Amino acid sequence: MRLMVVDDSNMIRTRISRVVQNGGVAGISLVGLARNGAEAVRIARATRPEVVTMDLTMPEMDGVQCVAELIRMLPEVHILVVSALSDKSTAIAALKLGARGFVSKPFTDDELKLALLNLMEAH
Numbered sequence: 001m002r003l004m005v006v007d008d009s010n011m012i013r014t015r016i017s018r019v020v021q022n023g024g025v026a027g028i029s030l031v032g033l034a035r036n037g038a039e040a041v042r043i044a045r046a047t048r049p050e051v052v053t054m055d056l057t058m059p060e061m062d063g064v065q066c067v068a069e070l071i072r073m074l075p076e077v078h079i080l081v082v083s084a085l086s087d088k089s090t091a092i093a094a095l096k097l098g099a100r101g102f103v104s105k106p107f108t109d110d111e112l113k114l115a116l117l118n119l120m121e122a123h
Contacts, residue, residue: 001120004032004049006040006066007082008058012105016053016082016112024113027120037061041069048074051119053112054099056083056090064093071098078119082107 005016013033020028031047034040036058044052052070056063063081070077079099081091091102100122103115 001028001050002031002047003028003051003053003116004034004040004043004047005030005053006034006037006058006063007053007055008035009055010035012055012082015109019109019112020116024109025116025120028116037063037066037069040066041073044070044073044077050077051116052077052079053082053103053116054079054094056081056094062090064090064097067094067097067099078122080115080119082112 003020005013007013017030020030031049032043034043038060054063067079080101081094081099082103083091085104101115101119103111
């Protein structure tokens with residue numbers, strides 16, 4: 001499955017990539033890294049990811065807008081919200097729009113792996 005990581009934090013993008021690429025989640029290949037929602041939409045058009053990790057608080061286009069855009073463009077995409085718990089109402093908005101799961105920051109590698117595996121099983 002093709003994965004795109006969307007987060008304005010370089011540290012978080014790198015960490016999720018590392019977890020996935022170090023064999024943490026079998027069957028996932030990284031196809032894109034985006035710093036904001038606008039960049040994510042551009043990358044998604046080109047790479048058509050099946051799984052996306054989505055931060056909610058980002059410049060240019062936030063995660064909720066981006067979830068709506070991606071689902072309009074790729075109705076089958078599985079989106080995992082990765083965000084701080086202080087964003088609870090925003091996370092609920094993203095889930096109502098079609099995101100399929102939530103991992104709160106800070107997260108452990110195992111929490112991330114488990115959430116991604118659950119998402120893939122639902123695919």
